[in-house]
Amino acid sequence: MRGSADGVASDRSAMSNGGVAVDKGVDFANYFCTYAFLYHQKEMLSDRVRMDAYYNAVFGNKHHFTGKTVLDVGTGSGILAIWAGQAGARKVYAVEATKMSEHARELVKANNLEDVIEVIEGSIEDVTLPEKVDVIISEWMGYFLLRESMFDSVICARDRWLKPTGVMYPSHARMWLAPIRTGLGDQKMRDYEGSMDDWFGFMDETKTYYGVDMSVLTKPFSEEQKKYYLQTSLWNNLHPNQVVGTAAVIKEIDCLTVTVIDILNVRASISSSITTEETRLCGFAGWFDVHFRGSKENPAQHEIELTTAPSEDHGTHWGQQVFLLHPPIEISEGDDMIVNFSMNRTKENHRLMEVELSCEIRKPSGKLLPPFKNKYSIE
């Protein structure tokens, strides 16, 4: 395979984002361009858990929308703006950074809301609205909540455009972590080992046929492959019975008051008790939920929850992020774990994350298993 060379427009202005200078052209190349495809919008619009939650949040709480002004941050195809309009909003500003804005405008018109909804193409950071708004609605959640760092833009919008009495949709968010069992780790280890077997064959051939000794690259190649197969978190929709211990909240966010500084890092020390007989601890799963509760002064009439927790019937396109252990550890019901979790944005790309996870396991007898510490990237 040759190199990738995906298309993208160039824009060289820089913005400040969580203290990191971000080149907008690069950010578009890496990030926004995906959202310009209807196929991708359709994937999100087909997520029934996501759709039901926002739909029920809006139509179950019409008092937040009727006669009000609303801002939809990253409207995509325009669905949330249209629901806000259908729920009786006086005016909806629907901001979208990509060319998807043109489709949103068409969709708004086809649903007879062009008098209510104004679709604005631009970064929310650059947009000027003619008024402050009563509600900010946005579907900003990435994998494990914070990947993509899109919430930064929602916070920026809130600080600039939400009235002091305004309401955030969603209003709250939480991140969860739990110990799990899974066959994914064995599979990934086989993939890694297969890749290294290939490498050794390749190295022999290159020496034999082409007279070049590649052995000095074995270590960096192995590290690259380890990072790819073993130290990168995996997307998965787990079955609830794969969760082998109690889940714990590692971050709580009040969308009305949180700052970008508050979400730059996620650090937590949690405890979890193993709730499954004789099993293998194969790693940890991270997921999130968000809630639509309105505000203290202006509460929801019907509180709605959107959860991406392991579920037998209600998987989401977010799934869970799985952090694997190599090798797995034998554990039993009643074992107690202390897990230290830390997540930061990567230096190279503020939309990607690196995780450090350390763990101590205490048997009911009081015996401590050897502690371990691992690093992962969320890509």
Place this chain on the structure above:
Amino acid sequence: MRGSADGVASDRSAMSNGGVAVDKGVDFANYFCTYAFLYHQKEMLSDRVRMDAYYNAVFGNKHHFTGKTVLDVGTGSGILAIWAGQAGARKVYAVEATKMSEHARELVKANNLEDVIEVIEGSIEDVTLPEKVDVIISEWMGYFLLRESMFDSVICARDRWLKPTGVMYPSHARMWLAPIRTGLGDQKMRDYEGSMDDWFGFMDETKTYYGVDMSVLTKPFSEEQKKYYLQTSLWNNLHPNQVVGTAAVIKEIDCLTVTVIDILNVRASISSSITTEETRLCGFAGWFDVHFRGSKENPAQHEIELTTAPSEDHGTHWGQQVFLLHPPIEISEGDDMIVNFSMNRTKENHRLMEVELSCEIRKPSGKLLPPFKNKYSIE
């Protein structure tokens, strides 16, 4: 799936490239980053056709290297520089834009050539060498030769650093086009139709459950999917018996004299005779070859050819680019075709290409089939 957010360093300086302003940070994000992975280097280093050609070109023509100065443009892991060194070069400058340069440096040292080979990390456009060179060697070929537009950098290097008596490795390149039969078109049409079936189901559900009429997006969605499934060229290693007519050269390049202007567009009008009994014309395949002939004043002792033509046993990682026809056309031995081919760089990304291909078929009876014209992108 959420959006992509692949890691990349930011660099905001701009360069001129074929008349197009290119943002280097964006170019890195889109293009160079792939080459920083050893896994990707290994894919190219495992291509025996590629490796044999360069190996035989260098060691079959040691007179071009012994005691000479050499520049390797885009050295990657450093293999061509190492061969040049092993063939007796006095000095080799090995320039690489990505962090792969660090691995190249290690590989050079491990193969005891650190006194001969100097690995330089940087864009060839920015690098200053202490002297002009006798040979420029580079493996710059992308899919269908010109995708990636890396040859621009080789031309830049040649104009700045090659002695008037210097030699290019490779010295010549050609692009080919031929009519083919393949089952890929039927498969892609099924994929496209399946995607549209999904869309109509999705549209119904969105109306029924969520009260939004999506029908206005059917046309743009269909266009997006057509472009993806039907109007994007495909990578394939064809069997020679899938080529159903004579192949024709659509571009010839003398690497010693060609300019960037000469390769911005490829335009050709060619004829091809169908050489297969009763079959279907399913599309066209494009491929390339390059030759190592030295220069007129300093010719090769052993001319070497690297071809990526359809081959029973010698497929390459470049394969061929397939441009599909929908639907296929019934053709027979003796039919004559006139094909007009045109390829340009896309506006958004100078490393990607757009192709226009029109065709007229004349039966031996003199009867003309309805002509057709199609557009494709090479991504």
